[in-house]
Amino acid sequence: MIRNNNKRAAALAVVLLLAMALLAGCGSGGISSGKAEGTTVVALTASSAEILYALGGGDMLVGRGEYCDWPPEIAEVPTVSSGDETNVEQIIALKPDLVLMATMAQSPEQAAQLEEAGIEVYTSDASTIEETYVTIEEIGALIGKEAEAADVIASMQETFETVAADKVDGGTIYFEVSPLEYGLWTVGEGTFMDEAAGLVGLTNIFADLEGYAEVSEEQVIERNPDYILTITMYYGEGAKPVDELLARSGWENVTAIQNGAILELPNNELSRPGPRLAEGVQALSDFVHGIENG
Amino acid sequence: MVERGRYRPVVWVLFVVATLAAVVVCLSLGSVRVPLPDAAREVGRFLTGRPAFDKTVWSIVVTVRFPRVLVAGLMGASLSVSGCAMQGLLKNPLADGTTLGISSGAGLGAVIAIAFGIQIPALPFAGTTIMAAAFSFLSLLVILTLAYQIDRSLSSNTIILLGIIFSMFIASLSSIIITFAGEKAGTILFWTMGSLASTTFANAALLFFSLLVFGGILLSMRRELNAFAIGEENALHVGVDVKRTKLLVLISVSALTGICVSVGGTIGFVGLVTPHMVRYLVGPNHLRLMPAVLFGGAIFLMLSDLAARTLFSPRELPIGVVTSLIGAVIFVNIIVAAMRKVK
Numbered sequence: 001m002i003r004n005n006n007k008r009a010a011a012l013a014v015v016l017l018l019a020m021a022l023l024a025g026c027g028s029g030g031i032s033s034g035k036a037e038g039t040t041v042v043a044l045t046a047s048s049a050e051i052l053y054a055l056g057g058g059d060m061l062v063g064r065g066e067y068c069d070w071p072p073e074i075a076e077v078p079t080v081s082s083g084d085e086t087n088v089e090q091i092i093a094l095k096p097d098l099v100l101m102a103t104m105a106q107s108p109e110q111a112a113q114l115e116e117a118g119i120e121v122y123t124s125d126a127s128t129i130e131e132t133y134v135t136i137e138e139i140g141a142l143i144g145k146e147a148e149a150a151d152v153i154a155s156m157q158e159t160f161e162t163v164a165a166d167k168v169d170g171g172t173i174y175f176e177v178s179p180l181e182y183g184l185w186t187v188g189e190g191t192f193m194d195e196a197a198g199l200v201g202l203t204n205i206f207a208d209l210e211g212y213a214e215v216s217e218e219q220v221i222e223r224n225p226d227y228i229l230t231i232t233m234y235y236g237e238g239a240k241p242v243d244e245l246l247a248r249s250g251w252e253n254v255t256a257i258q259n260g261a262i263l264e265l266p267n268n269e270l271s272r273p274g275p276r277l278a279e280g281v282q283a284l285s286d287f288v289h290g291i292e293n294g
Numbered sequence: 295m296v297e298r299g300r301y302r303p304v305v306w307v308l309f310v311v312a313t314l315a316a317v318v319v320c321l322s323l324g325s326v327r328v329p330l331p332d333a334a335r336e337v338g339r340f341l342t343g344r345p346a347f348d349k350t351v352w353s354i355v356v357t358v359r360f361p362r363v364l365v366a367g368l369m370g371a372s373l374s375v376s377g378c379a380m381q382g383l384l385k386n387p388l389a390d391g392t393t394l395g396i397s398s399g400a401g402l403g404a405v406i407a408i409a410f411g412i413q414i415p416a417l418p419f420a421g422t423t424i425m426a427a428a429f430s431f432l433s434l435l436v437i438l439t440l441a442y443q444i445d446r447s448l449s450s451n452t453i454i455l456l457g458i459i460f461s462m463f464i465a466s467l468s469s470i471i472i473t474f475a476g477e478k479a480g481t482i483l484f485w486t487m488g489s490l491a492s493t494t495f496a497n498a499a500l501l502f503f504s505l506l507v508f509g510g511i512l513l514s515m516r517r518e519l520n521a522f523a524i525g526e527e528n529a530l531h532v533g534v535d536v537k538r539t540k541l542l543v544l545i546s547v548s549a550l551t552g553i554c555v556s557v558g559g560t561i562g563f564v565g566l567v568t569p570h571m572v573r574y575l576v577g578p579n580h581l582r583l584m585p586a587v588l589f590g591g592a593i594f595l596m597l598s599d600l601a602a603r604t605l606f607s608p609r610e611l612p613i614g615v616v617t618s619l620i621g622a623v624i625f626v627n628i629i630v631a632a633m634r635k636v637k
Contacts, residue, residue, distance in 0.1 A: 049301070060307030068384070128468075179493045180491055180492040181489075181491075181493040182489060182491075182614065183489040183610065184491060184610075187335065208608070209608065213609050214609060214610050214611075214612075215325075215328075215608050215609060215610060216324070216325035216491075216603055216608055216609075216610045217358050217491060217492075218324055218325045218326040218354045218358055219325050219326060219352050219602075219607070220606040221326075221350065221353050221355065221358065222326040222350065222354060224350070249357045249358075249494065250354070250356075250358040250577040252353065253349040253350055253353055254351075254353075254414065
């Protein structure tokens, strides 16, 4: 009896899945390019959601990964689990035409399951500004917003060119990703922050490392950065990131601490492959020029 | 027979010298290379209350490295003397804060304190410390009660098995809390990894006083622990107040473990490794073993932290990775040795 029930349940599930797949398939009817009207999208990564909004496709969004938090109005869109907990059923239930996800965060099996359900899947893993342009271009093509994509890219390029034309004359910067209490994490080569430093005319003090890395406090003090950029989250308890940095014992003689040359960018401007990279780089440039000019 | 139970003064001197040597090595070596004379000059000026000679060297050696070395040493001593006392009390060479699940319990207490914002207004970090200590005590009670149900002698590996199951149970409870902790999840996750990166002289002072009080209690019970090491019944027969001894040991071990976890997170296997190594040097008699373990533990954790700081410089390893690596090897070593004995 029990076995029978299980079989029946399994069969039912298969039928339901098939039905959903068919429904989803009908809905999309081949969106491969240029179809804007009625396209629905689920964005699992924060950067892809930001790109969607920047392209004017925010109203296409029917579901977002729980870490998609920008722009603020995205909060009204229902969330789905993402990352390690990506739940294919949740996504299929939203019947999107297109799912935007990251190569790193979701498994190929999950992408295959979605595609079997008739949902188009776009994965990206941009880690440089150039690659980010490509992602914006491709998402633009998928949702029929090629022209908007070109505009967004052009505007980003303009910002970067303006910043690069106005480079400061050297200087070093330390990027803080996690605060001292949990062990210092910073970024090295191959990250947007490192690239941003180069655009502004600064050198990342940890350019000898690659990607994200936990580093020793002693190293920061010895490498003595002229500027500090912290992207540390503030959870509403204890000292705020900048105050905490200023109060660190042993850091009193670090140039950036002495000059109060600390910038806080708490909204992931420089950690996501999206259009706001331009804002982040601009903010860094303005900040550095502001300090230079006293 | 050589004088039983007491150190000859030479042995004392050797332990003190070895510990001081470890302090010097750990102060002079680090992620940043500072020449020994420069480091010594700044430390000397610090100890004699004079201002810095070279401000950068002072920052690195005195402000950052010194408290960290002290904390590592005091924490190593606390965890090791706790492990040693538990091993004696339970007559079980595998007993330790990590294997018994006390550290995980303490960690859960701290997680709860962070997630629910349990704080004592006058003392900013005391909430976490007290919750960690309370939970390590509760964990000990739970594990021992369960173990008693299965095997009254407590010396078998049943208790270790229970400890591991308990750790897993605690880990899932922590995960549930983290899932619902919202924005604090990040804080908690980072915190559970354990780190000596932001230690201060205040942390060192807290550890020092807890070691003075609770370590002192444990050291004062060396004779009782010797009696327990032969068997609880034996302890009873030779006139040990079994209940009082047990309660005092359990409270002291919980307090020491809880305070260590609240300062540096869970640093595994320290209480297992050190007594095991020190036993080779001074034998199993607690009269000698316990004080020797204080020094051994301090040296072990200071050197482990040195490895964590320098092996992949400028990157830093979490110290728990180093101790667990060594601890796991020794753990297997003890099990194999125990199995051979049984055969």
